[in-house]
Amino acid sequence: MKILSIALCISALLTPAAFAEKPDWAGKSKQTTEQKEARKAMQDATEDIEEGIHSMEEKMEKADKAKKSDELKGADKQRAKKSEQEQKELNKGSAKGQESRDANRKKWWKFWGD
Numbered sequence: 001m002k003i004l005s006i007a008l009c010i011s012a013l014l015t016p017a018a019f020a021e022k023p024d025w026a027g028k029s030k031q032t033t034e035q036k037e038a039r040k041a042m043q044d045a046t047e048d049i050e051e052g053i054h055s056m057e058e059k060m061e062k063a064d065k066a067k068k069s070d071e072l073k074g075a076d077k078q079r080a081k082k083s084e085q086e087q088k089e090l091n092k093g094s095a096k097g098q099e100s101r102d103a104n105r106k107k108w109w110k111f112w113g114d
Contacts, residue, residue, distance in 0.1 A: 031039070
């Protein structure tokens with residue numbers, strides 16, 4: 001009985017939709033040749049714009065890569081310069097002073113003493 005009442009309610013809700021009238025604009029979807037040409041021209045213009053945007057993005061990516069490679073070259077130059085510089089205080093001072101400097105310098109990778 002419950003199933004029958006549920007089925008009747010559902011069919012009552014769906015019945016008005018089946019008998020609805022068509023709106024005035026229904027069935028009039030045929031485009032004129034002018035409209036088709038205008039739509040085609042719009043699509044072509046949109047594609048051209050998208051291609052232009054894509055090419056600009058590629059140019060910007062290339063410029064960014066070039067800039068990064070220049071920065072890396074600068075860092076390599078700086079490392080080479082530093083390695084060529086002499087260490088001024090390496091062997092200067094008394095033996096006692098050198099020992100105290102070496103004792104105070106702790107290597108970052110040595111967590112516990114030797």
